[in-house]
Amino acid sequence: MHKPRSRRRWHIAVFLAPAVLVYSAVMILPLFDTLRLSLFTEGPEGRVFAGLANFRTLFGDPNWSRQFWNALANNFWFFLIHMAVQNPIGIALAAILSAPGLRLAGFYRSAIFIPTILSFVIVGFAWKLILSPIWGIAPSMLDAVGLKSWFAPWLGREETALTTLALISVWQFVGIPMMLIYAALLSIPDEILEAAECDGVTGWSAFWKIKLPLILPSIGIISILTFVANFNAFDLIYAAQGALAGPNFSSDILGTFLYRTFFGFQLQLGDPYMGSAIASAMFAVILVGVCIYLFGIQTRIRRYQL
Amino acid sequence: MTNRKFLAALLGSTLLATAASAQDVTLTIESWRNDDLSIWQDQIIPAFEAEHPGIKLNFTPSAPAEYNAVLNSKLDAGSAGDIITCRPFDASLALYEGGKLADLSDLDGMSNFSDVAKSGWSTDDGSVTYCVPMASVIHGFIYNKDAFAELGLEPPETVDDFFAVLDAIKQDGTYIPMAMGTNDQWEAATMGYQNIGPNYWKGEEGRKALIAGDARLTDPEWTAPYAQLARWGDYLGDGFEAQTYPDSQNLFTLGRAAIFPAGSWEVSGFNNLVDFEMGAFPPPVQNEGDTCYISDHTDIGIGMNAATDHPEAARTFLDWVASEEFATLYANALPGFFPLSEAPVQIDDPLAQEFASWRQDCESTIRSTYQILSRGTPNLENETWNASAQVIKGEETPEDAGARLQEGLASWYQPQQ
Known part of the structure; x- marks a missing residue:
């Protein structure tokens, strides 16, 4: 029998090539080019190498660093609200939806998931109208239940603008953790639950003691997805508050700060070099966050063979 | 077929000929x-x-x-x-x-x-x-003539008149005295600060002094417009903090607000929308008989x-x-x-x-932040948006706003250092 001389399996390379090429061209190359661009600056004769000067400006010059830390702190608050509100609600909804005997489960599932597929611009605009002190339905709805005094122009106040926007984003995206957890819950075999029932573990305690440990890896994935999405967020804030992320930069997050710097705004001319420096800093923040998760948490989550 | 080709060629050559001739x-x-x-x-x-x-x-x-x-x-x-x-x-x-x-x-x-x-x-x-x-x-104020007639008001000439008019409208309660919001920030700066400011800093004189470094943004003529803006807050509609520019336009054109701090670019748009008569008055001067300055x-x-x-x-x-x-x-x-x-x-x-x-009686100037002064970081124009909004909301005093802008400008603009 003839034995092939080479055991190299060319087909692997051939099949991988399209994805690798496309991904490299549209993701990897621009990413590294952005990192490279952050080391340059505008000289009298065009682009000149500047080393880490842009980062020194970003972290050393109070005009820049104040904006950067403000944006980063706002970003953490944005993320915290999502973790504290979006994910618990998502898990609770999934738990309720997967409960046997719930009628119209399919309808609820779709209704809650629909906002996720809406455009940020529509969501931002719709909520701005709902919360508008002039035409909005929020003041009159509160008035109908006698709570008119609770209403405030939330999007226009420094103390409440960012939290309001974070909650709008939660409203939009609560369907995603719900769907992922729902799928994880469905994959738990009935035998386990039945066995637990025989041992007297039912209802809520079945959820806490049996289901929750089994879906913990999914919750981990959702957390990291939320982290990455939140630190890359830009659209909703831009659609609702504009590039200056008012009032007084209280809703400014890294995405809007990057946009203002890179593309310029009104009389401020765009600065692609400082913009790249901010983009690199964002990349670093996300990279560190993901690494902490991967090495610190992911490896410690106990997995059960189902 | 050949006939058609021939026709096309004929047509083409005619076109070429006319173009050349x-x-x-x-x-x-x-x-x-x-x-x-x-x-x-x-x-x-x-x-x-x-x-x-x-x-x-x-x-x-x-x-x-x-x-x-x-x-x-x-x-x-x-x-x-x-x-x-x-x-x-x-x-x-x-x-x-x-x-x-x-x-x-x-x-x-x-x-x-x-x-x-x-x-x-x-x-x-x-x-x-x-x-x-x-x-x-040109900046100024557009007002609802019918509303003014109904309340027996005259367009104001001085700052005191202006606030007397606003008080009268507020007292009556039918109309929101002034339609402006701080949500978009630029309204506060462009239709607020740059609108009333030239009367204080004397138009071109003050603007050039600032560029030359002879005046500071902390000087009274530059903070006084903020002091006036700080008083505006009381006369804007409920929840003006979240009111956007289109909201303001609608409030005025629907006849719910009496005065709209404006730019003349609104004229053609408003003409198509309102069913009442509109008038306009220039930014009020401090004392009767003062030279008036307008942002043109x-x-x-x-x-x-x-x-x-x-x-x-x-x-x-x-x-x-x-x-x-x-x-x-x-x-x-x-x-x-x-x-x-x-x-x-x-x-x-x-x-x-x-x-x-107004060009006949008043001195023209341009917006103070547009020439040279918005070249650096922080950008003076953007900072002015922010400061104007903050001052109207009462979250920053006029003096603090002036000091903050001056510090920002001095950080990169040599003549101000």
Whole structure:
């Protein structure tokens, strides 16, 4: 029998090539080019190498660093609200939806998931109208239940603008953790639950003691997805508050700060070099966050063979 | 089949022949004013072509938000049109310094324009002008005449009158005294601070002193407008903190607010929306009889691509743009955008006429932050938006706002250090 001389399996390379090429061209190359661009600056004769000067400006010059830390702190608050509100609600909804005997489960599932597929611009605009002190339905709805005094122009106040926007984003995206957890819950075999029932573990305690440990890896994935999405967020804030992320930069997050710097705004001319420096800093923040998760948490989550 | 081919060839050769015999020059105009396309095609271009046989015009606007980027890449690639519509100040200055825009200082028509009008398209020292000033917008207050008549009020002349009027409207309670919000920030700065400010810093005098470094943003003439803005907060509608610019426009045009701090560009839009009579008054002065100053901000200019193949034809066109005839055409086609030439222009729209009439009695100036002072980081214009909004909301005192802006400006602008 003839034995092939080479055991190299060319087909692997051939099949991988399209994805690798496309991904490299549209993701990897621009990413590294952005990192490279952050080391340059505008000289009298065009682009000149500047080393880490842009980062020194970003972290050393109070005009820049104040904006950067403000944006980063706002970003953490944005993320915290999502973790504290979006994910618990998502898990609770999934738990309720997967409960046997719930009628119209399919309808609820779709209704809650629909906002996720809406455009940020529509969501931002719709909520701005709902919360508008002039035409909005929020003041009159509160008035109908006698709570008119609770209403405030939330999007226009420094103390409440960012939290309001974070909650709008939660409203939009609560369907995603719900769907992922729902799928994880469905994959738990009935035998386990039945066995637990025989041992007297039912209802809520079945959820806490049996289901929750089994879906913990999914919750981990959702957390990291939320982290990455939140630190890359830009659209909703831009659609609702504009590039200056008012009032007084209280809703400014890294995405809007990057946009203002890179593309310029009104009389401020765009600065692609400082913009790249901010983009690199964002990349670093996300990279560190993901690494902490991967090495610190992911490896410690106990997995059960189902 | 062959018949048709023959016909096509015949037709083609005829077209070629006419083009060659007339030797027409076609000038392509780059612009961001795609709103004005029909005005150019129906009124401006026919008027010019009738007078100048042999020169054809082709108006090719692009979307306002993309204009700067599109124009820059076209200029770099050598495919830009012969005539370039110019943004005021730094965007066009960069083009001139990059050799993309031609020097037009010696154009005959340039003598029709004042130095203030030319400042938007001149080098910092004023020695070279590279675009013909085309239109400006004037700030002031538009008011609901019916509401004023109903309450027996007169348009105010002094700051005290102004607040007396606001108090009267507030007391009556039928109307929101003033339609403005701080959500979009620029309303507070452009229609607030830059609107009332020139009366305090004495227009060009104060603006130039600031650029020269002889005045500070902490000086009383620069913080006093903030002090007035701080008093506005009481007269704006409920929840003005979250009120956007379109909200303000709607509140006024629906007749729910009596006064709208405005720019003249609102005129044509408002004319189509309101069912009451509108009037306008200039920013009130501090004491009766004071000279009044208005923000007559240069907004659109028009220049020549330095690489054009038809410099002579282009200059002929630009000279025409500088003429009284063009000014009258443009002012009436677009009420609220005022020609910058010194020739008196007949404007038919009464509200636009009202705005333009202030030029006779008041000194004109441009927005204080636009020339030179917004080149660095932090950007003074953006900071002014923020400060104006903060002051109206009462979250920053006028003095603190002035100190913060001064510190920001001094951090990069040598004459202020």
